[in-house]
Amino acid sequence: MAQAGVTRREVLGGCFAFAAGQACGQSRDFVSQTSAGTAPAGPSRVVIARDAALRSGGSVDSARLAALLDRAMQAFFEVDKPVEAWRRVVKPGEVVGLKVNCLAGKGASTHPALAEIICERLQQAGIRARDILIWDRLSDDLESAGFRIQTGRDRVRVMGNELLGYEDELSTWGSAGSLLAKALTRVCDAVINLPVLKDHGIVGVTLALKNLFGAVHNPNKYHPNAGDPYVADVYMLPPIRQKVRLAICDAVNGQYEGGPSYMPQWSWPFNGLLVARDPVALDRTGWEIIEEERARRGMKPLREAGREPRWIARAARYGIGTDDPRRIRRIEV
Amino acid sequence: MTDATLRRTILKGVLALPCLPAPAADDSRFIVEARYWEKLPHRKIKCTLCPRECVIDDRERGYCGVRENRGGVYYTLVHSRVCAANIDPIEKKPFFHVLPGTLSFSIATAGCNVNCKMCQNWDISQVRPEQVRSLYMPPREVAALARQNRCATVSYTYTEPVIFYEYMVDTAEAARAAGVRNVVVTGGYISTDPLKELAKRVDAIKVDLKAFSEKFYREVVNGELKPVLQTLVTLRKLGTWSEIVYLVIPTLNDSDREFRDLARWVKAELGPDVPLHFTRFHPQYLLKNLPATPLKTLERAKAIADAEGLQYVYLGNVPGHAAENTYCPKCRRVLIEREGFFIRGLHLSQGRCPGCRQPIPGIWGKS
Numbered sequence: 001m002a003q004a005g006v007t008r009r010e011v012l013g014g015c016f017a018f019a020a021g022q023a024c025g026q027s028r029d030f031v032s033q034t035s036a037g038t039a040p041a042g043p044s045r046v047v048i049a050r051d052a053a054l055r056s057g058g059s060v061d062s063a064r065l066a067a068l069l070d071r072a073m074q075a076f077f078e079v080d081k082p083v084e085a086w087r088r089v090v091k092p093g094e095v096v097g098l099k100v101n102c103l104a105g106k107g108a109s110t111h112p113a114l115a116e117i118i119c120e121r122l123q124q125a126g127i128r129a130r131d132i133l134i135w136d137r138l139s140d141d142l143e144s145a146g147f148r149i150q151t152g153r154d155r156v157r158v159m160g161n162e163l164l165g166y167e168d169e170l171s172t173w174g175s176a177g178s179l180l181a182k183a184l185t186r187v188c189d190a191v192i193n194l195p196v197l198k199d200h201g202i203v204g205v206t207l208a209l210k211n212l213f214g215a216v217h218n219p220n221k222y223h224p225n226a227g228d229p230y231v232a233d234v235y236m237l238p239p240i241r242q243k244v245r246l247a248i249c250d251a252v253n254g255q256y257e258g259g260p261s262y263m264p265q266w267s268w269p270f271n272g273l274l275v276a277r278d279p280v281a282l283d284r285t286g287w288e289i290i291e292e293e294r295a296r297r298g299m300k301p302l303r304e305a306g307r308e309p310r311w312i313a314r315a316a317r318y319g320i321g322t323d324d325p326r327r328i329r330r331i332e333v
Numbered sequence: 334m335t336d337a338t339l340r341r342t343i344l345k346g347v348l349a350l351p352c353l354p355a356p357a358a359d360d361s362r363f364i365v366e367a368r369y370w371e372k373l374p375h376r377k378i379k380c381t382l383c384p385r386e387c388v389i390d391d392r393e394r395g396y397c398g399v400r401e402n403r404g405g406v407y408y409t410l411v412h413s414r415v416c417a418a419n420i421d422p423i424e425k426k427p428f429f430h431v432l433p434g435t436l437s438f439s440i441a442t443a444g445c446n447v448n449c450k451m452c453q454n455w456d457i458s459q460v461r462p463e464q465v466r467s468l469y470m471p472p473r474e475v476a477a478l479a480r481q482n483r484c485a486t487v488s489y490t491y492t493e494p495v496i497f498y499e500y501m502v503d504t505a506e507a508a509r510a511a512g513v514r515n516v517v518v519t520g521g522y523i524s525t526d527p528l529k530e531l532a533k534r535v536d537a538i539k540v541d542l543k544a545f546s547e548k549f550y551r552e553v554v555n556g557e558l559k560p561v562l563q564t565l566v567t568l569r570k571l572g573t574w575s576e577i578v579y580l581v582i583p584t585l586n587d588s589d590r591e592f593r594d595l596a597r598w599v600k601a602e603l604g605p606d607v608p609l610h611f612t613r614f615h616p617q618y619l620l621k622n623l624p625a626t627p628l629k630t631l632e633r634a635k636a637i638a639d640a641e642g643l644q645y646v647y648l649g650n651v652p653g654h655a656a657e658n659t660y661c662p663k664c665r666r667v668l669i670e671r672e673g674f675f676i677r678g679l680h681l682s683q684g685r686c687p688g689c690r691q692p693i694p695g696i697w698g699k700s
């Protein structure tokens with residue numbers, strides 16, 4: 001669904017010069033939630049938006065996906081128009097990164113259609129196409145998920161970390177010691193985190209917190225002990241805490257077993273999106289959804305499978321967010 | 334930079350060129366099927382090369398970052414992919430009982446199967462192969478370069494050679510065929526079967542024993558002590574020449590008790606004649622908050638190991654110290670005088686003390 005006469009192709013092609021959004025300036029209640037050192041005081045809100053008719057003929061209906069995203073964003077920010085919601089996340093002049101998750105190729109990666117709609121909404125909120133970067137660990141991963149690599153500076157860029165490189169100096173926090181991707185440190189002012197709803201054979205689940213493994217040069221070092229404390233420690237690296245503004249989990253498909261690779265036999269159509277500022281609350285909620293599906297299918301809970309994602313509780317202890325179900329408000333739309 | 338320029342630069346002694354994108358065009362040259370892995374259901378595999386035994390999904394890599402599952406088949410990504418190459422004195426490894434005064438053609442690829450907080454080469458050991466500049470150096474070329482540069486040995490070193498096992502084994506065979514010997518510098522975190530195969534092809538193995546406690550291995554190394562001790566025992570049984578290096582880190586592995594336990598274990602399980610090098614730590618990588626090891630601590634370690642009956646206890650990273658020399662364990666005559674990596678005097682006579690004729694274990698001359 002295109003607004004203000006913009007087609008999606010134009011948005012990704014970078015042909016669209018958006019003027020109205022820039023005139024609006026910065027929203028008054030603009031917040032960079034995760035830059036704070038502690039979790040927000042009130043309950044964390046997690047919007048779960050679903051549309052049973054999201055697919056038509058086996059593929060995702062992008063117009064319905066756009067409507068679903070708009071509904072989720074409006075519900076999360078309690079505003080009447082999608083553009084108002086996006087203005088609470090970004091402001092004109094910023095460079096915005098979309099951290100997608102493409103390791104598993106088509107089937108269990110962030111849908112390009114979702115990224116495309118977000119690019120469109122960002123431009124409507126005043127971000128120039130050239131100031132949007134869709135990025136992940138490797139260009140190969142992006143391509144295998146259906147993205148096309150674009151490096152030209154006149155349009156939305158789509159690039160793997162290997163093209164932009166890593167910092168030379170280590171960033172450290174707790175057990176984490178990594179070179180950070182320049183996509184995060186040098187290119188982007190703000191990051192929208194776009195994980196998928198997925199089981200992970202070693203660390204339990206892979207959702208918002210773990211998606212930032214794609215911002216470090218050495219994710220292979222962070223899987224022992226079911227990812228605890230590594231997932232939380234990596235997220236504590238200051239540029240990650242400071243720049244990630246919002247998580248939108250692509251839950252069009254969920255996968256309750258066999259991840260992170262795509263295993264169609266263990267995937268199910270969740271037909272939804274999860275939106276949160278608090279990545280811990282989002283991960284806790286996503287984990288519960290995966291456990292519910294496992295239970296429905298007669299599978300053991302992750303704890304019994306030896307891969308309970310204990311790093312979610314640790315991230316809460318660090319103050320990244322809350323994992324306490326009593327302090328998480330699920331908003332279903 | 335062309336391959337030729339890069340080769341010259343590397344050989345001049347620039348250890349690594351981190352964080353520059355490697356030429357990607359012909360990465361396929363470096364990719365060969367790995368050894369020591371098992372197929373699991375759903376295109377997963379289990380790597381059995383080292384005790385970590387990573388279970389790896391399709392399109393994922395193991396902990397070492399240099400071995401990848403592609404469609405249910407496991408590959409090494411670093412065969413012939415050299416990110417560091419130097420001509421070093423063999424004393425730098427350090428080997429003190431292997432061909433003293435000779436040069437060693439020393440190579441590494443990216444990657445490591447542990448993550449020591451004190452790693453001095455983390456910029457090549459803790460990165461993926463595509464994150465450092467590398468050049469293509471197939472086994473026969475390594476052997477030829479070693480000969481051309483009058484190196485008595487090829488050393489597999491700097492990072493962790495276990496993770497470039499296939500390349501190391503193939504190169505060792507090529508070097509041996511060219512009349513060049515092979516030495517390995519390793520953390521010893523390797524499974525027994527591949528270790529036995531490796532031992533058939535190499536002449537000496539130096540094991541970095543990073544501490545004598547599981548706690549240290551868990552918290553500082555991200556590994557385990559027990560398999561490393563098993564490696565040392567296996568090498569002794571196989572008769573492969575081994576030396577041990579113990580990096581002494583203030584407050585973390587420098588207690589009298591740990592030194593004593595270590596010395597007693599070495600004497601009981603390996604014998605009193607295994608060289609043990611206590612070396613000085615300098616703040617690095619993730620352990621920048623600790624001071625360099627005081628000389629007194631090193632001397633205390635040596636005194637304890639000497640008192641327990643070990644015959645060849647050395648100190649390292651303290652150039653000019655008398656404990657760099659080799660002494661006859663029987664008559665205390667100086668047999669090899671060293672200063673840093675250099676030999677000041679070599680007084681062995683056919684592997685024996687020239688005074689009392691005591692045989693000194695090691696690899697001293699032509700095989």
Ligand code: SF4
Binds near residue numbers: 381384387395396
């Ligand atoms: S060699 Fe690498 S992949 Fe294999 S078990 Fe060891 S760390 Fe894992």
